[in-house]
Amino acid sequence: MSLLIEIKKNLKGFKLDVAYKTKGEYLGILGASGSGKSMMLKCIAGIETPDEGRIELNGKVLFDSGKKINLKPQERNIGYSFQNYALFPHMTVDENIGIGLMCTKKEKVQKISEMVSSFHLQGLEKKYPNQLSGGQQQRVALARCIVYKPELLLLDEPFSALDSHLKEQLQTEVLDLLKLYHGEVLMVTHSRDEAYRFCKNLVIIDKGRSVLFGDTKEIFKQPKVLPAARLTGCKNISKCEVISPHLIHAVDWDVTLETEKTVPKNTKYVGIRAHDFQIAESKDEKNIVECRINKMVEDVFEYNIYIENKCINKENYNSDILYKVKKEEWDNRKDKENLYLKISEYAILLLE
16 A cells, blocks of 8 residues: 655645655644645545646556646545535435445445444434434445545544544544555544544645654654644744754743754754643752743643743743643642743754
8 A cells, every 4th residue: 555645736825735655554634724734635536636746546646747647536446535524415324325336236235234334324324414413424424435445545634523522432433443444544634632543654734835744653752843843732832042962042931951862953943842841849950940930721630830931031031831730740739939840851842
């Protein structure tokens, strides 16, 4: 299994310019809303046409601007699950799953029956989409895609139409259902949690450009570039100056930090995840921020504490640092006035 994407397309306000190659693992496409993720899927499916480039699936050329190759959607053997599922409202579950199946009536009935059983839709065969829950509609849409046995399955924001309290349960359910499918899977999302749970590899899309590609867990551990850090949930980012191979100055926080890794010369920003601070007992250790607490926001299981460096001139700096701490740890702390936060040299994100 392999997919090669090298395409460019002019869009309103920016240019889609993506390039990557997969090897059969589930691939997540992570980017902010409006960054070009869905347009990229439409180009792969043949619904939209790139201005230039090449798309190749398992050695078969689907699009090549130089060679004037542009296969029709029905010739690409690709399953596409849209954000709103795109079920036909006037068709039953059975009819939606089997629409377009090119086989005998007996084979069609058998294939639909297999999908109904596999996707736990028994008893819903004659119901219409408006009679189904969001999760049931999602299962019908997936069954309709998989019944054709496509070489590639495209999932466009598969959980965006669901209520938040249902998402976690349905994510687990869909992950199990996708085990029935043995082809390539691309999932577009703007949710870092979905990308982390589902996808072995990840492409970061920023304003139409693929800025990073690699192992999902490695990208979350070390995002390398500013857009990837933001999309993977890093709340604390500062411009920085490189002082030496293992020393940087976070300009917005006025803190000098010693790093475990050698600092690349092209490092322009430094990031610290909100959970990666450690409470220190004094300011005499390295990588310490002597904190002034500006405000606290209570969540269900933790506090969001917004602090700043107590040692800087507040008029010249205006960049809060977010520190997330478990309620029990903070509530049991005796001294809440004097707070020293240590930034581990292993937790520092060095960003281009």
